[in-house]
Amino acid sequence: xxxxxxxxxxxxxxxxxxxxxxxxxxxxxxxxxxxxxxxxxxxxxxxxxxxxxxxxxxxxxxxxxxxxxxxxxxxxxxxxxxxxxxxxxxxxxxxxxxxxxxxxxxxxxxxxxxxxxxxxxxxxxxxxxxxxxxxxxxxxxxxxxxxxxxxxxxxxxxxxxxxxxxxxxxxxxxxxxxxxxxxxxxxxxxxxxxxxxxxxxxxxxxxxxxxxxxxxxxxxxxxxxxxxxxxxxxxxxxxxxxxxxxxxxxxxxxxxxxxxxxxxxxxxxxxxxxxxxxxxxxxxxxxxxxxxxxxxxxxxxxxxxxxxxxxxxxxxxxxxxxxxxxxxxxxxxxxxxx
Numbered sequence: 001x002x003x004x005x006x007x008x009x010x011x012x013x014x015x016x017x018x019x020x021x022x023x024x025x026x027x028x029x030x031x032x033x034x035x036x037x038x039x040x041x042x043x044x045x046x047x048x049x050x051x052x053x054x055x056x057x058x059x060x061x062x063x064x065x066x067x068x069x070x071x072x073x074x075x076x077x078x079x080x081x082x083x084x085x086x087x088x089x090x091x092x093x094x095x096x097x098x099x100x101x102x103x104x105x106x107x108x109x110x111x112x113x114x115x116x117x118x119x120x121x122x123x124x125x126x127x128x129x130x131x132x133x134x135x136x137x138x139x140x141x142x143x144x145x146x147x148x149x150x151x152x153x154x155x156x157x158x159x160x161x162x163x164x165x166x167x168x169x170x171x172x173x174x175x176x177x178x179x180x181x182x183x184x185x186x187x188x189x190x191x192x193x194x195x196x197x198x199x200x201x202x203x204x205x206x207x208x209x210x211x212x213x214x215x216x217x218x219x220x221x222x223x224x225x226x227x228x229x230x231x232x233x234x235x236x237x238x239x240x241x242x243x244x245x246x247x248x249x250x251x252x253x254x255x256x257x258x259x260x261x262x263x264x265x266x267x268x269x270x271x272x273x274x275x276x277x278x279x280x281x282x283x284x285x286x287x288x289x290x291x292x293x294x295x296x297x298x299x300x301x302x303x304x305x306x307x308x309x310x311x312x313x314x315x316x317x318x319x320x321x322x323x324x325x326x327x328x329x330x331x332x333x334x335x336x337x338x
Contacts, residue, residue, distance in 0.1 A: 202267070
């Protein structure tokens with residue numbers, strides 16, 4: 001988008017929220033979700049609520065300082081290599097980087113200088129599946145030495161304090177400039193998956209044939225207003241912002257309904273290519289090529305709210321149930337008796 005619209009000022013706001021803040025706003029979000037009350041709806045609604053609040057850290061997009069968006073793209077999942085003959089050399093190299101799940105960082109001693117955050121945190125962010133560079137592999141294997149270093153640092157601080165030493169010890173890097181978006185209109189992509197077969201469950205339905213998939217899409221479109229629109233609109237408008245849904249424009253909906261399901265998707269192709277095929281082709285046609293091969297990831301999973309919420313509610317993501325009722329936790333303050 002920067003290259004396509006260079007005269008426009010782009011500002012990427014990274015919204016990183018502690019789970020403690022989620023619990024603080026839980027009761028209010030559940031009120032906005034009513035009459036929906038499932039854990040899945042809470043996770044989705046929470047992601048929308050914090051994202052559209054628009055408060056977060058301004059991230060450099062051009063990445064001159066090594067902490068820009070270039071390194072963050074390594075966390076994204078693209079379509080598999082070799083699935084499209086038209087892919088260029090640069091695209092193939094980038095996709096292979098995604099498949100290998102190699103994260104880049106800017107830690108001193110690391111050869112990959114595309115991000116400032118340590119890849120230990122990024123690896124944990126991806127569930128420990130990410131490969132680390134040689135520099136971090138070496139340090140990951142010496143966890144015992146790391147713990148000893150922390151203990152020695154703590155002892156040194158204690159001794160320095162006792163000796164009246166006022167030296168300044170290394171501190172954690174402070175966050176960048178915090179910013180609250182002033183935008184009053186939010187563009188939401190709801191309706192694309194329901195109309196163009198973007199969900200993973202659509203591939204399961206496709207096993208029964210395209211006719212079954214056509215009926216599935218028709219059913220999902222008919223329930224869209226009760227399942228998604230009310231919930232998301234209430235969470236977004238709570239911040240005084242207006243939600244607009246480009247994929248639900250009357251002309252877009254009418255045109256998509258006039259097409260056969262085989263024109264909308266090709267389930268014989270892998271994820272990132274066959275699902276929402278018509279939308280990916282349009283994206284490439286208008287020059288938005290980089291994100292046209294991204295694999296679908298639901299907002300509750302991409303934002304990691306589902307993982308935190310499931311562990312908190314069910315003690316494990318595997319034990320979690322998206323249909324379980326979300327009941328806000330009530331915290332009680334116990335006053336000391338005089």
